[in-house]
Amino acid sequence: MLFEETLAGHMIELIWRIHFLSKRVIDQNLKKLNLTYPQFGILVALSKQENISQRKLAEFFGIDTTNTMVICDSLEKKKLIQRKSNPKDRRENLIVRTERGKVLTQKAMRRMESYVIEITGKLEKKDIVSITPVLKKLHDSLMQAEP
DSSP states (O other), X not given: OXXXXXXXXXXXXXXXXXXXXXXXXXXXXXXTTTOOHHHHHHHHXXXXXXXXXXXXXXXXXXXXXXXXXXXXXXXXXXXSEEEEEETTEEEEEEEEEOHHHHHHHHHHHHHHHHHHHHHHTTSOHHHHHHHHHHHHHHHHHHHHHOO
């Protein structure tokens, strides 16, 4: 156990373990599609809002613009996104998915949805209903505590 034998410590350790185990499976699934987890994240964000700047993508993910640029460079090389000049501010690039990027995003999302169904399929709906608000409170607490 990483923490003292406390209920809260045990809960945090379980969340970490769930995260690491899930990330490993997700990474393996994405690798089959020639995607990394950060690339997948950018594609999913773009599926929610096309024509977004690299700066806004960086803010959304809480990463610096340099990392966002590197991820977008790799997606552009794979012909999954395009950069277009913002007609209102030519210094800014807007990111859009290509048709190929849209198809791959859908394929990756189907894999992720299947994985979620597989791992949550053994849970009863009442358990999901009761734990989700608790996880939301923990998430909100972490967001407020962030430096």
